[in-house]
Amino acid sequence: MKLFGEYCLILFKSQLQYRASFLLLSAGQFLIPLTSLAGLYFLFERFGSIEGWNFYEVALIFAVIHMTFALSECLSRGFDMFSTLIVNGEFDRLLVRPRSTVLQVLGSKFEFTRIGRLLQSAIVLGWAISGLSVDWTAWKVVVLALMIASGTFIFTGIFMIMAALSFWTIQGLEVANVFTDGGREMSQYPISIYQKWITRFFTFVIPFGCVNYLPLMYILGRAEDGSGGVGFLYSLAPLAGFVFIVPCLLVWRVGVRHYRSTGS
Amino acid sequence: MKAYVSVFKLRMANGMQYRIAALAGVATQLFFGLIFIMILVAFYRHGGAEMPITLPQLAAYIWLQQACLSLIMLWFRDNELFQLITTGNIAYELCRPTNTYGFWFAKLLAMRLSSAIMRCIPVLFIAFLLPEPYRMSLPPSPVHLILFVVALILGLIILVAISMLIYISTFITMSPTGSLLVFALSGEFLAGLTVPIPLFPGWLQNIIYALPFHWTADFPFRVYSGHISAHDAWLSFPQQLAWIVILVGLGMIAMRAALKRVVVQGG
Numbered sequence: 001m002k003l004f005g006e007y008c009l010i011l012f013k014s015q016l017q018y019r020a021s022f023l024l025l026s027a028g029q030f031l032i033p034l035t036s037l038a039g040l041y042f043l044f045e046r047f048g049s050i051e052g053w054n055f056y057e058v059a060l061i062f063a064v065i066h067m068t069f070a071l072s073e074c075l076s077r078g079f080d081m082f083s084t085l086i087v088n089g090e091f092d093r094l095l096v097r098p099r100s101t102v103l104q105v106l107g108s109k110f111e112f113t114r115i116g117r118l119l120q121s122a123i124v125l126g127w128a129i130s131g132l133s134v135d136w137t138a139w140k141v142v143v144l145a146l147m148i149a150s151g152t153f154i155f156t157g158i159f160m161i162m163a164a165l166s167f168w169t170i171q172g173l174e175v176a177n178v179f180t181d182g183g184r185e186m187s188q189y190p191i192s193i194y195q196k197w198i199t200r201f202f203t204f205v206i207p208f209g210c211v212n213y214l215p216l217m218y219i220l221g222r223a224e225d226g227s228g229g230v231g232f233l234y235s236l237a238p239l240a241g242f243v244f245i246v247p248c249l250l251v252w253r254v255g256v257r258h259y260r261s262t263g264s
Numbered sequence: 265m266k267a268y269v270s271v272f273k274l275r276m277a278n279g280m281q282y283r284i285a286a287l288a289g290v291a292t293q294l295f296f297g298l299i300f301i302m303i304l305v306a307f308y309r310h311g312g313a314e315m316p317i318t319l320p321q322l323a324a325y326i327w328l329q330q331a332c333l334s335l336i337m338l339w340f341r342d343n344e345l346f347q348l349i350t351t352g353n354i355a356y357e358l359c360r361p362t363n364t365y366g367f368w369f370a371k372l373l374a375m376r377l378s379s380a381i382m383r384c385i386p387v388l389f390i391a392f393l394l395p396e397p398y399r400m401s402l403p404p405s406p407v408h409l410i411l412f413v414v415a416l417i418l419g420l421i422i423l424v425a426i427s428m429l430i431y432i433s434t435f436i437t438m439s440p441t442g443s444l445l446v447f448a449l450s451g452e453f454l455a456g457l458t459v460p461i462p463l464f465p466g467w468l469q470n471i472i473y474a475l476p477f478h479w480t481a482d483f484p485f486r487v488y489s490g491h492i493s494a495h496d497a498w499l500s501f502p503q504q505l506a507w508i509v510i511l512v513g514l515g516m517i518a519m520r521a522a523l524k525r526v527v528v529q530g531g
Binding site: 034038043050052185189193 | 288291292295296298299302303306307308309315445446449450452453458459463464465468
């Protein structure tokens with residue numbers, strides 16, 4: 001953990017060497033989700049609500065998902081760019097070091113310019129919360145924090161699996177975009193609005209639903225009807241994101257064992 | 265003989281790489297198309313009041329968007345031209361006995377077309393087979409189809425002319441990021457790639473119709489689905505042509521100005 005912090009610090013310093021470029025890129029990142037947000041806003045202006053969800057409720061999810069995406073892109077950029085490590089054979093160097101490969105790959109790159117996107121989502125989050133009439137309890141705040149942390153784990157897990165696949169394919173796979181960018185676009189809305197098979201897949205296989213729809217039901221107090229236990233159960237759903245990382249780590253392990261240097 | 269076989273094998277493997285990349289692109293586009301339509305279906309289910317565009321028309325709109333993505337995306341990654349400018353290899357380019365503007369224009373056009381051909385047919389094919397309400401519909405008449413193709417081609421020329429302006433601006437800023445990113449993003453927003461333009465509020469639509477961006481994607485797609493009648497489409501072509509003249513003219517002037525004071529970077 002200490003090592004991870006040091007990796008962070010060194011890369012942060014190195015990126016700050018190019019201050020102007022850093023600021024420009026951060027500003028760009030700040031603006032990227034702005035058009036999606038504007039789109040969301042105008043759709044709600046036209047339609048009023050989507051399946052009984054109002055703008056602020058969806059904006060809350062929107063903010064949470066974009067935050068987690070920004071965080072995971074910032075922290076696990078190393079996995080996102082991993083195929084380059086394989087292609088030029090640098091992964092060999094990581095293997096001979098006496099630390100875990102996961103840590104080293106994580107530490108190989110951080111993308112701090114995502115701070116812009118994070119900031120933007122944080123503002124949206126504040127806006128959404130101020131527009132919602134939720135009586136916040138300590139546990140609800142914890143659940144919200146859990147949603148963000150857990151979502152970060154999910155995206156990181158997907159990046160990790162895709163990186164592990166490049167042990168076999170050497171090249172990065174564009175199809176990963178379905179799960180990263182696609183997952184992001186999709187989970188901007190409560191996942192219940194989609195077809196059943198999509199909802200199921202993205203709840204039980206890749207648990208986006210567990211950081212978006214289920215805990216939101218709890219926070220908004222919609223899960224209370226029926227037996228009282230359901231609401232609490234929903235609030236625990238974000239934990240699925242942490243569980244999701246386990247099989248990802250396993251795939252990574254298998255991949256590392258399978259690894260053959262490209263030699264160059 | 266052995267050499268030919270191995271060369272053939274290599275070329276095949278190389279081609280396969282691209283095919284898999286294209287296939288992955290198709291899968292991504294299909295997924296995005298499905299998701300967007302599902303969101304719109306959910307919105308429409310409880311929409312209540314009369315909507316400015318019907319759901320099947322929207323489905324066609326979305327699928328055409330996904331299928332023709334490389335024809336309508338303002339930000340088509342071609343770092344080669346940027347590198348030419350920032351590394352100074354532009355000097356070679358200037359030695360060519362052709363008009364630089366025309367040369368780049370043709371290059372950008374060809375790149376977009378080749379990428380589109382590989383991807384659009386499978387996406388559309390599957391989109392036609394999907395169950396309602398996701399199915400891609402046929403245009404109301406063959407006339408609409410022809411008008412759509414004309415509108416799309418004119419739109420493509422407008423789009424490339426806009427992207428040329430972006431490239432030319434690199435001569436001045438020397439960095440393709442930052443402000444250009446903003447330019448590309450807002451351009452795509454104004455072309456209806458984030459939300460179909462008929463769904464925008466009226467005041468925003470009025471702004472959008474005064475800008476060139478919606479001619480590249482929004483207009484041809486709505487001609488296809490019959491949301492814009494054949495008569496109106498005919499009347500709109502002169503506007504598209506006018507934009508082409510304006511944008512290409514601007515681009516040529518800007519290019520000449522930029523090349524006059526070009527400083528070749530590095531050696």
